[in-house]
Amino acid sequence: MIEASAPGKLYLAGEYAVVEAGYPAVIAAVDQHLFVRLKQAETGKIHSTQHPDLFVTWSRHDHHICPDAPHPYQLITSSMRVVEDYVRTLGVDTETLYQIEIRSDLDDEQSGTKYGLGSSGAVTVGVVKAVLAYYEQAVVPLLVYKLSALAQLRIGMTGSFGDLAASSFGGIVAYHSVDRTWLKDMMEHLTILELVTQDWQGLSVESLDLPDGLDLLVGWTGSAASTEQLVADMQSQLGEDEKEAVHRQFLASNRTCVERLIRACHENDRKIVRETIVTNRKQLQEFSAGMGIVIETPQLARLCQLALAQGAVAKSSGAGGGDCGICLVDSPKQKEKITEAWEEVGIIPLPLSIAYRE
Ligand code: PMV
Numbered sequence: 383m384i385e386a387s388a389p390g391k392l393y394l395a396g397e398y399a400v401v402e403a404g405y406p407a408v409i410a411a412v413d414q415h416l417f418v419r420l421k422q423a424e425t426g427k428i429h430s431t432q433h434p435d436l437f438v439t440w441s442r443h444d445h446h447i448c449p450d451a452p453h454p455y456q457l458i459t460s461s462m463r464v465v466e467d468y469v470r471t472l473g474v475d476t477e478t479l480y481q482i483e484i485r486s487d488l489d490d491e492q493s494g495t496k497y498g499l500g501s502s503g504a505v506t507v508g509v510v511k512a513v514l515a516y517y518e519q520a521v522v523p524l525l526v527y528k529l530s531a532l533a534q535l536r537i538g539m540t541g542s543f544g545d546l547a548a549s550s551f552g553g554i555v556a557y558h559s560v561d562r563t564w565l566k567d568m569m570e571h572l573t574i575l576e577l578v579t580q581d582w583q584g585l586s587v588e589s590l591d592l593p594d595g596l597d598l599l600v601g602w603t604g605s606a607a608s609t610e611q612l613v614a615d616m617q618s619q620l621g622e623d624e625k626e627a628v629h630r631q632f633l634a635s636n637r638t639c640v641e642r643l644i645r646a647c648h649e650n651d652r653k654i655v656r657e658t659i660v661t662n663r664k665q666l667q668e669f670s671a672g673m674g675i676v677i678e679t680p681q682l683a684r685l686c687q688l689a690l691a692q693g694a695v696a697k698s699s700g701a702g703g704g705d706c707g708i709c710l711v712d713s714p715k716q717k718e719k720i721t722e723a724w725e726e727v728g729i730i731p732l733p734l735s736i737a738y739r740e
């Protein structure tokens with residue numbers, strides 16, 4: 383029996399800008415996980431707590447994984463197939479069948495509520511790790527990230543893959559996104575082995591720590607948001623010159639701010655880290671006003687104001703429009719005060735910490 387897990391994630395800074403090749407973001411893996419169990423079996427099977435009553439069976443045709451009926455697990459099968467394509471190029475046989483069982487703590491199962499902690503990223507990373515382990519391959523973070531990105535790209539998923547970097551590496555990462563256009567082109571010309579062994583244009587992933595004395599506090603607004611929709615709305619505006627200029631300006635100022643944040647983490651500089659979170663929040667507010675999209679909803683604004691009132695810094699996290707806000711606190715006392723203030727207005731503090739690499 384193979385067991386693998388992948389942590390959820392939250393953006394600390396750099397969201398939206400990171401969708402462009404080579405732009406930085408800082409993303410934290412959080413200690414809420416998705417778990418994958420895999421074992422060899424007579425029949426290929428996929429089961430996930432996402433659809434508790436659905437059991438998808440699969441068989442092999444010419445070594446390849448073929449589900450026996452239409453199913454909603456495209457991301458899971460794409461992840462399985464990418465790893466199998468990879469191991470086959472290493473000369474490994476892919477002939478056995480196996481069962482995959484997925485359990486996620488990233489969503490609230492009872493209510494089906496999504497917190498926006500990156501469950502699709504975590505399921506990709508979790509399945510890639512489990513299938514790599516099944517074929518006795520080393521489960522190395524950069525390889526896991528690359529195979530996960532390919533699995534998502536193959537089924538046409540959009541975005542920066544920053545969630546995949548955080549889930550694959552754990553801890554806090556400074557992430558510069560891969561150039562998707564370059565990667566798509568390479569996918570057509572290279573074998574998967576060549577693809578994963580070469581450097582990816584634009585990509586860098588580096589581990590970071592928050593300065594001593596700063597702690598992460600996460601509040602959930604109570605409403606789920608669609609990242610894909612928000613990013614699509616943003617991108618659909620880019621045809622107009624005026625919006626294009628807003629976007630360009632945002633990218634440039636964002637880069638300066640997020641690179642300053644990364645440096646401040648390296649230099650253990652709490653004051654500058656706080657400043658950059660405040661600046662990044664302002665940049666996102668201006669960007670959303672200029673683009674005509676809602677990132678910081680009234681509930682996210684309230685979440686930030688209540689944190690600021692206690693002397694902490696706070697901002698929306700990720701695409702916004704709901705989901706979570708993050709806050710950096712200086713002391714347990716401050717944390718307690720903010721938590722109480724949030725609860726009074728219906729913001730739910732999530733019991734999350736940063737998930738460091740095992
Ligand atoms: O809402 P989240 O936590 O999934 O973050 C989305 C971050 C974006 O930069 C807006 C999109 C992306 O793919 O990077």
Ligand code: MG
Nearest residue numbers: 498700701705
């Ligand atoms: Mg979100």
